Amino acid sequence: MLDRRAVLGAAAAGVLAPPAWAQKPGTTARMRTINAMMTDEPAHLNYPLFNTRIMQEICGNINESLLLFDWQFKPKPNLARGYEMAPDGMRYTIHLRPDVVWHDGAPFTARDVAFSCGVMLPQLNPRSRGAFSHLREIKVVDRYTLHFEMNEPFNAFILSLMASSAPMMPAHIYEGTNFRTNPYNFKPVGTGPFKFNRWSRGQYIHLTRNERYWRPGQPGMDGIYYRLCPTPEQRLVAMESGAVDLAMADDIDTVVNSRMVANPDIVARSDAFNGTGEIAVMEMNHRRWPFSDRRFRAAYMHAINREFLVKAINFGLGKVAHSPIPSDLPYYDDKVLTKYHYDPARARALLDEMGLKPGKGGVRHRFSIMMIPDGGGYWTRAAHYIKQAMSEVGLDVALESTDWPTFSRRSGNWEFDVDCNSYGQYGDPAIGTARFFLSSNIRKGVPQTNIQGYNNPEVDALFAKAAVAVDHAEAQRHYSRLQQILTHDVAMLWMYERKPMFFYNKRLKNVIMGPNGPADGFGSVTLA
């Protein structure tokens, strides 16, 4: 029987005590847990089916890939303890570790690899489909050895076995089932340092340590909580109060970057997503005039002050992009690029040349830009800035607000003039870049493909040749020519290279171990 006065007294004490969030986690159990956040709940946890950043962060702990990559993009053993490539590049022999078990106890064998690479990944994931399209067949030699027989040598093949592009999935759970409706999409099974424990809808996803993890000494922590934190302000407070240990990429609005960087308890890393090599872009629907005219696209680029976009709108995070390939990745060739510096006069001249003269009210042409639904964050700000910049050269832009389902539908079905987007390189142009310029990847109804409708046979041929080039020098030649053509054609409107920040609480260490950052999982994380 509760004494009323006691209850009220306790409640009052609770109210008057210092705000709870100012207290750091106390007990040992809580200290040995990584507290992370998710901006919204993923629809499911089937990694290949939907490869967003939050999936990468969560599932990166559960499902592993055959190889890992170091800061120079050289492969390191993971589930594959080694591999050999035949001199002609037509066969890869993969040797698997013999001591790996799935979270449910079943052994990890070559059958799982053959199933994942041969069946599940190509079926569910467009990026994998592109990468594995060069595979002729997968031969299981013995329990822990496979031959990957190629149709032609594909020099980015090893890179395509990177974490987010090729996570290994359990054959004994998925083979023969409907991948989209398999109940294990909500309780995933993998080989990684953490295994799925609980999904409390609307609140959190909890992973616990995999006691039978094959890497000695890992994982360093006992579990990970991914707590739902829908707004950027909430996430800011969570980081500052210590309730949460990690904030990545777009979690914290760039506006308050200075606050985060100045915080003595927080470590800020800007290199955690180098492996993704993301570029913020705008795409034009080449099926509609005047977007089909190269001069219009060039004028568009000249009208935008991308230095200002990075410095002021994005508070200094990022670097102006001049090429479809990010500047710190292999194959970037600065010498061949056509660069479009901020030059509104030149923009106006090009538009005049096209016949788009200023009409009533000084307006030459009206079109719309479909914005990324980010609830008023920096994508929205960038779009507003661009609208402003366009009005300076006589182009009247109507901004369209959408939500994710509408955005996906309209971009996939080519129902837009111009849209905003951002694409990752994932280590090799054959994986990340080609998909937007190959005429073979023009597929109606599928977003994240060549939705612009860009069609250039020379580009198609060059991408094909570069993918199967025998050595790096030959590939470089092709990629250089590609960059030359694509930048001259203004095949896409590259805005800036994204350098998203990764923040973590200094009570942890070994958080970022490679260019894939959190996508490689948090097995190595320990207390500082």
Place this chain on the structure above:
Amino acid sequence: MNRLSYIGARLVKTVLITIAVVLLSFFLIRLAPGDAATVMAGQSGYADEAFMKSLRIEYGLDQPLPVQLWKYVKAVAQGDLGTSYVRRQPVAAVILERLPNTLLLDAFALLLAAGGGIWLGSVAARRPGSAGDNAVTVLSMLFYAVPQFWLGMMMVLVFAVWLAWLPPFGIETMGADYTGLARLGDVAQHLILPGVTLALYFLASYARLTRAAMIEVADQDFVKTARAKGLSERQVARRHILRNALIPLVTFAGLQASILVGGSVLVENVFSWPGIGTLAFEAVQGRDNPLLLGIFIVTAILVSLFNLITDIAYSIADPRVELG
């Protein structure tokens, strides 16, 4: 009409209105472009025609509209509000999970508004035309004019960002997993800012209503009689004026409750309070039609019930009122 048959008639009316809500909302929401298949395709990043078609069949969207409607009405009658597109959970479960949070916030705000408002109003009514009275009036006007979401943000700015006295968001400290009394205290702490924000607008209404009612009552004969009998001012105020002034206040409370159930969207949004308001916003953003419909239905039922209770309370308080 006696009370029991009145209640019966009103319950029937509630059911009818709910059906009307279901029908109208069903068609309204169907007007939107896109459906379940579009939503899920958006979630998966892409979906081919075959998958979209199988989704439509799974959710019964390939059937003619009247069939869908009939199936839906039948399900609702049995308490099944469908499955949320986005969360893949039963809508009823999702709503029931969040509803208590909104009711907690609303109840707290209601008490605060009523308590504070009645006190302020009675203070003002005691000396009409004085500086105190004018101050109360101006304050009330101010509270009417202030945008609720802005007020919430100002609260956060002052009490959380600048003074750091109170937590700015949510219903509990994230990740703390308090239990028992500690949890009570934690929730209470989080309740203060959103509760006060929500209460202030209605506090103004209560203050004005109380003031007007008390002044009107004070003029009436039975009060003059009480004074003539020699009762002190305070006794007169408490025993006669306030009690009779309560009648319009009771009505207003009922009205306010019905506004609150669906109307706390903004405050919940600013404070990320996990209630029905934020749920409704998420449903709109995510084109989650079943969830939206479910929220409409539940809210309509709750509001009708509140109205019924208010009317009954009104009739009890003032026996002169005729029911029906």
Place this chain on the structure above:
Amino acid sequence: MGFTRRFLCRPTAMFGLAVFLFIVAIALGAPLLFSRGPFSIVGMPLLPPGASGLLAGSDVLGRDMAVGLAYGARISLLVGIASTVCAAGIGVLMGAVAGYYGGWVDDLLMRVTEFFQIIPSFVLLMVLVAFLQPSLASTVIGITLVTWPQVARVVRGEFLSLRAREFVQAARVLGMGDAAIIATQILPNALPPIVVISSMIVGNAILTESALSFLGLGDPNLLSWGSMIGGSRSAMWVAWWTTVLPGACIMITVLALNFIGDGLNDALNPRARR
């Protein structure tokens, strides 16, 4: 006229009118006061008021806050007045017909207004605007749709009581048609409560529009006070003026309108007030 004198007597009403006229002046004169529109970027973002000659500082995009506030007034007033005119138009029409004819028409209207009272109207508004694609038009349409029942109820009440009066009987005897009676006989007498409720609706419409814009459901191509506040949600933590100033503008405008409404109420119903 007695009405004007009664109105002018109340200091709050006068104050409200003065403030409102000032805001209207700013709104109308914005293009003349400022050479560049509110979207022009004038410098680095988040400059405090007074820096670089910016009266109200700069917002998260580096735009002049003062210009934004002035142009925001245009949106608020436009939406407020437009939705009120539309809601009043529809409300008067429906209410007049229901109140005059009574019977099943009246019953139908009553059911419809009850429906709108019971469903969560702000949620309905969000749904409407989101599905019509957020824009100025959809905002006005949405607000009109959830507001007209209030007007209709008031008008219906007035018509119900007025239709039995002698001058209406007289007009009928003289052979006037229903429409003429409604328009020329009853409506002018029902005007006072319509005016009062309309002035209250304008304030509410402005609050509602700012709420929608705050949530991101307003026209993305226009800068309104609500969208300024919505865009400042993160910026607030490092730049308080981006949130405080637009909100203060909304509050002052609505307060002024409420004072005017109160004044009108008193002036038109001198008996009702103590």
